[in-house]
Amino acid sequence: MGLTLLATTHRVAPGLLTWRAWDALRSASSVRLRDGHPLLPSLRDAGVAPELVAEPDPSRLVADARDRDVLWVAAPDGDEPLMREIGTLVVQDPVDVEVLHGSYDLPGARLLDLVSVMDTLRRECPWDRKQTHATLVPYLLEEAYEVLDTVESGDYGALREELGDVLMQVAFHSVVAAERDDGTEFTIDDVAGAIVDKLVRRHPHVFGDVTVSGADEVNANWEQIKAAERAEKGGAEASALDGVPLGQPALSLAAQLQRRAGRMKAPAELADGLADGLAADLPGDVPADDAAGAAAAGGELGVRLFELVREATERGVDPEAELRAVSRVFRDRVRSWERRAPHA
Numbered sequence: 450m451g452l453t454l455l456a457t458t459h460r461v462a463p464g465l466l467t468w469r470a471w472d473a474l475r476s477a478s479s480v481r482l483r484d485g486h487p488l489l490p491s492l493r494d495a496g497v498a499p500e501l502v503a504e505p506d507p508s509r510l511v512a513d514a515r516d517r518d519v520l521w522v523a524a525p526d527g528d529e530p531l532m533r534e535i536g537t538l539v540v541q542d543p544v545d546v547e548v549l550h551g552s553y554d555l556p557g558a559r560l561l562d563l564v565s566v567m568d569t570l571r572r573e574c575p576w577d578r579k580q581t582h583a584t585l586v587p588y589l590l591e592e593a594y595e596v597l598d599t600v601e602s603g604d605y606g607a608l609r610e611e612l613g614d615v616l617m618q619v620a621f622h623s624v625v626a627a628e629r630d631d632g633t634e635f636t637i638d639d640v641a642g643a644i645v646d647k648l649v650r651r652h653p654h655v656f657g658d659v660t661v662s663g664a665d666e667v668n669a670n671w672e673q674i675k676a677a678e679r680a681e682k683g684g685a686e687a688s689a690l691d692g693v694p695l696g697q698p699a700l701s702l703a704a705q706l707q708r709r710a711g712r713m714k715a716p717a718e719l720a721d722g723l724a725d726g727l728a729a730d731l732p733g734d735v736p737a738d739d740a741a742g743a744a745a746a747g748g749e750l751g752v753r754l755f756e757l758v759r760e761a762t763e764r765g766v767d768p769e770a771e772l773r774a775v776s777r778v779f780r781d782r783v784r785s786w787e788r789r790a791p792h793a
Contacts, residue, residue, distance in 0.1 A: 451545030452514035452521065453477065454532065457488060459525035460558040464491030470551030471495070473520055479513065481505070482522035492522075507534040514544050564637055567620045571628075582625060589618040601773065650674065672712060689713050700769045703758040711762075723755060724748020 453473055457466065466474075474480055474492065480499040482489065492499055505521060505528075513519050523531070532548075539546055570577040592614040599607045623637035651674050653659035654667060661667050679687040689709050695702060710719070725748075761768040 450514060450517055451547065452510055452519050452535070454528075454535070454546065454548045455520055455522045456527060456548060456550050457523070457525065457552045458554050458558070459487065460554050460561050461552050463487040464494075466551040470549060473549055476518070477520035478517035479519045480522065481510070481519065483524060486522060487525065488522055505531055507531055507538060511535060511538045511542070511544055514546075563616065563620050564624075567617070567624045571624045577621075580621070580625065582622060585618065585621055585625070589615070589622075592618055601770070698769055700754070700758055700772060703755050704762055704768055707759055707762055720755065720759070723752050 455470060455473065457463075457470075474495070474497050480492070480497055481502055482492075482499050483505070484501040484503065489499070489501075499522070510519060510521055521528075521531075535546060572578070592611065596608070596611045596615060599605070599611050619640065620637055623635070623640050626634055627636045628634070649656045651671055652667075653670065653674075654661040659670065661670065676689065679689070679691050682691075689712065690706065693702070693705050693709065697705070758768045761771060
């Protein structure tokens with residue numbers, strides 16, 4: 450005789466319980482739970498006839514457990530207030546109480562909560578409801594840069610929160626996309642499925658029968674697989690430069706383009722005379738001579754920056770990161786000067 454409190458998680462399908470939980474459910478003299486509990490259909494399918502209650506009475510549960518085996522199926526949220534009340538009662542008047550966990554969260558289970566919260570916000574929050582992919586993009590970029598800041602500053606304590614902000618943006622875009630009905634719709638499961646498929650496809654040495662000698666060979670295989678994917682998507686027009694986002698910061702863009710070109714062993718002279726075509730990019734109402742002069746002046750600086758990016762790449766450093774590092778030093782010097790300088 451005694452009271453068993455059966456705890457389950459709502460993050461797995463109802464009915465997926467441990468054998469010990471099912472054994473306790475079948476052997477208890479009295480099984481009780483709230484009407485509408487998600488486990489109720491599974492109990493009935495298994496031949497368990499529970500007693501349905503609107504709200505549990507902790508005193509009655511404890512009293513009934515003195516002469517028979519009573520099992521209370523806790524709500525998906527854990528029924529913590531009820532558990533505390535029962536704990537207080539059995540301290541005053543002891544009875545055997547066991548908390549039995551019938552199911553457990555798997556790694557990644559809280560992602561289900563994120564999906565649920567985003568669905569609710571999209572329906573019920575006026576601000577979230579009016580957002581589009583376009584309006585959300587600035588937030589995604591901002592959150593990504595905040596992750597960068599925490600990593601570069603070594604503030605790993607804040608990294609969890611910043612990564613959560615990025616993850617929320619992925620979930621937000623997915624819930625927006627799921628609403629479309631023009632053939633371009635997708636869900637967060639589609640997003641996760643696509644990246645899983647890509648990772649498996651690009652790691653044949655892990656998920657297939659390919660053997661590699663080290664990281665360099667992994668990189669080489671990765672590039673070959675990506676090239677095959679680009680060819681399949683783009684046919685004869687496919688390029689190794691496909692997928693390079695032109696909207697990224699200019700130093701990063703130049704570095705990525707140079708890396709891609711280097712992998713193809715593109716001739717170095719392709720970087721000669723880069724300023725020659727800049728006049729064509731200026732507004733059409735600018736006189737030709739002025740356009741040429743502006744292109745020459747700006748192009749000279751652009752070429753010098755491009756060459757510095759190449760030098761950084763050859764040295765194995767990230768030009769964007771190096772410029773940020775120097776900028777942080779300058780920022781600290783300015784702040785120090787501000788503190789020392791007399792105020793007007």
